[in-house]
Amino acid sequence: MRKENSTNLENEVQINASCGMAYTLDLIGGRWKPTILWRLLNNGSLRYSKLRKSMPNISERILILQLRELENDGLVNRIIxxxxxxxxxxxxxxxxxxxxxxxxLLSDWGETNRPTGG
Known part of the structure; x- marks a missing residue:
């Protein structure tokens, strides 16, 4: 849980309000959000179980948390x-x-610039 009156939160709000890139990265950033968005983009819609199976290293708790954040930010719809x-x-x-x-663009850049194992 974040403090509502922390300097860090105030800075984040200020940066997001004045920088489009920071706002975008705040919405889609993190370890799992880009992967979730990419899976949904490429599959149209996915059942929870299929989404979970497509990302075997994510815990159920984190997947649910990330999906809720994406839903709260208006990027993902949950259909029951x-x-x-x-x-x-x-x-x-x-x-x-x-x-x-x-x-x-992010995916293409990553594919082009990702270090190869060696």
């Missing part, structure tokens, strides 16, 4: 189907889909 057992799918929102060029 009233079935027994309930089926939950995730897909990018219209705002999330606008990240496609950014995600593709």
């Amino acid at each position: 189907y009233p079935e027994v057992p309930p089926r939950v799918e995730y897909k990018l929102t219209e705002l999330g889909l606008k990240l496609e060029p950014v995600l593709r």
Whole structure:
């Protein structure tokens, strides 16, 4: 939990308000968010279980946390189907889909510049 009145939080708010790149990185940054967004971009929508299986090294707790943050930021929709057992799918929102060029550029840059094992 973050302190609401910390200098660090105040600095983050100020930077995000004045720098588009910082704001974007704040929304999509971290270890797992880019991977989640990339999976959803390339698959349209995914059931929770399929998303989880596509990222075997992420813990269930972290995946749920990251999905909630992406949902709260308006980048991902969580769709619950009233079935027994309930089926939950995730897909990018219209705002999330606008990240496609950014995600593709980041992916291309990483593929081109990632060090090769040696």
